[in-house]
Amino acid sequence: MDLLAVEGLRAGYKGLNVLWDVDLNVKKNTIVSVIGSNGSGKTTLLNAIMGFVEVNKGEIIFNGNKITHLKPQERVGLGIAYVPSERELFPEMTVEDNLMLGAYTPRARKHLRESLSQVYEFFPILSERRNQLAGTMSGGEQQMLAIGRALMSRPELLILDELSTGLAPAITLRIYRKLEGLSERMTVLLAEQNIHQAFMVSDYIYVMENGKIIASGSPDELSESSLIKSAYLGVKG
Amino acid sequence: MIHETLQAIAGGMVEVVIDGILFGLQLSLLAVGLVLIFGLGGILNLAHGEFVIITGIISVVLISSGWNPFIAISAAIFLSGLLGLALDRTVLRPVYKLKGEMEVLVGLFVTLGLAFILEGITSYLFPGFYFSVRIPVETINIMGLSFRASALVSGLISFVSLYLLLIFLGRTMTGKAIRAALQNQTGSRVCGIDVERMRTLVFFLGGLMAGLASLAKGVASSVEPGSGLELTSYALIVGVVGGVRSVYGAMVAGVLLGVVNAIASYLLGTYLTLIILLGIVVVVILYKPSGLFAGGV
Numbered sequence: 001m002d003l004l005a006v007e008g009l010r011a012g013y014k015g016l017n018v019l020w021d022v023d024l025n026v027k028k029n030t031i032v033s034v035i036g037s038n039g040s041g042k043t044t045l046l047n048a049i050m051g052f053v054e055v056n057k058g059e060i061i062f063n064g065n066k067i068t069h070l071k072p073q074e075r076v077g078l079g080i081a082y083v084p085s086e087r088e089l090f091p092e093m094t095v096e097d098n099l100m101l102g103a104y105t106p107r108a109r110k111h112l113r114e115s116l117s118q119v120y121e122f123f124p125i126l127s128e129r130r131n132q133l134a135g136t137m138s139g140g141e142q143q144m145l146a147i148g149r150a151l152m153s154r155p156e157l158l159i160l161d162e163l164s165t166g167l168a169p170a171i172t173l174r175i176y177r178k179l180e181g182l183s184e185r186m187t188v189l190l191a192e193q194n195i196h197q198a199f200m201v202s203d204y205i206y207v208m209e210n211g212k213i214i215a216s217g218s219p220d221e222l223s224e225s226s227l228i229k230s231a232y233l234g235v236k237g
Numbered sequence: 238m239i240h241e242t243l244q245a246i247a248g249g250m251v252e253v254v255i256d257g258i259l260f261g262l263q264l265s266l267l268a269v270g271l272v273l274i275f276g277l278g279g280i281l282n283l284a285h286g287e288f289v290i291i292t293g294i295i296s297v298v299l300i301s302s303g304w305n306p307f308i309a310i311s312a313a314i315f316l317s318g319l320l321g322l323a324l325d326r327t328v329l330r331p332v333y334k335l336k337g338e339m340e341v342l343v344g345l346f347v348t349l350g351l352a353f354i355l356e357g358i359t360s361y362l363f364p365g366f367y368f369s370v371r372i373p374v375e376t377i378n379i380m381g382l383s384f385r386a387s388a389l390v391s392g393l394i395s396f397v398s399l400y401l402l403l404i405f406l407g408r409t410m411t412g413k414a415i416r417a418a419l420q421n422q423t424g425s426r427v428c429g430i431d432v433e434r435m436r437t438l439v440f441f442l443g444g445l446m447a448g449l450a451s452l453a454k455g456v457a458s459s460v461e462p463g464s465g466l467e468l469t470s471y472a473l474i475v476g477v478v479g480g481v482r483s484v485y486g487a488m489v490a491g492v493l494l495g496v497v498n499a500i501a502s503y504l505l506g507t508y509l510t511l512i513i514l515l516g517i518v519v520v521v522i523l524y525k526p527s528g529l530f531a532g533g534v
Contacts, residue, residue: 090417
């Protein structure tokens, strides 16, 4: 069953479409990636799913309910968590305060203490730094905090944008390894420029170019596609 | 003889500094409301001082109607909060649709216009009116130093109000959400925080703080129609020096400026103090435009 369905989506900024008739389906307990070059529309797609971008046509359906015109905070309340590429942390607040705010919605607040222990178990470094100001942490630690904050909302769907941006490959790999274990508990949708990492963790991949989905399939299927091989995997056909 | 004179001067200076701290707490209380509203609402509320005046007027009207003074003043402070909420929900609604500098600029004009309207109405309807809470004891002696009881009580009211505000912002989930929204609105929405609702709450809090500042000022001296813009100016001075988006900054800057104000009036005379305070503002704008204590919300 699809947890998230995007149907014929046209969306963009100030009335101008960036996305053109995008269809995307995310099944429960899978990891789905959207890959594409810089400016292909990946972030706009995630922002539209979260309600940060104006939708001009089409529908976004989550858990069988249309959420196309809900505010971002209402979508979070339904069980969607988002880790933007800019992380959007609260730099003047401690790690623990940042995490606690991740459980702001009523459905998450009931399990605040339990979620906090789970996040600390998932990212032990956050437990060690719990009283440190978020703005003083390294890029990798901030990324872990942003993911931890998203996990605090006990989401059904976790959306991650450009996880590897600005991070050393070893740190990115470590975070990806952690994410693999998450799909047993939740569904993950991620946008990624780092194709190899996306191929490594995903169950299904969408390829975007100029605001359109140009190909999709399992990593195995796509790695056989001549288009993907030449454009993204650096294999000359 | 010289030793005794020096001791007397030192003792006098201690009294002056403590008096300055007490006055500074009042300034802090006055400024935090303005800073909170600017930090989240993006609106520099130039009608902030009028909230102080209106709280005083409502208090006196209710007390004159036979209300218990404590209940009357509490109700007036709550109404000042509601006035803030009404400002956010009505006249400022169209302003929020504007973006960037236009929002700030139009917000300035709207609140300045509102300040003039409220000042005109209050001065016309309540000429010669003043709100003053009398403390039965004139002076209190602590460790050989003499203080005005009214200044001490006023300082205590300000201190407790600021302390409770800090507890609210630092310990409660709603308070943390307000601080979060002050720091990062997108990050707040990602957490499920309704930033618009937080802004309305901040306007209510700002009004409440202005109401409490009215009580503190009414205890220390008096609140009269016609002085709203002067109070707003003081709040602005504190805000600029502390960091116009920093609640902690406003609290520290208020006390600092209160002490400077007291020492300047003790050594140079009252007429020069405002010039000195404005001089500090100019220096801060030139060398640290974000404010001396900007950063921490």
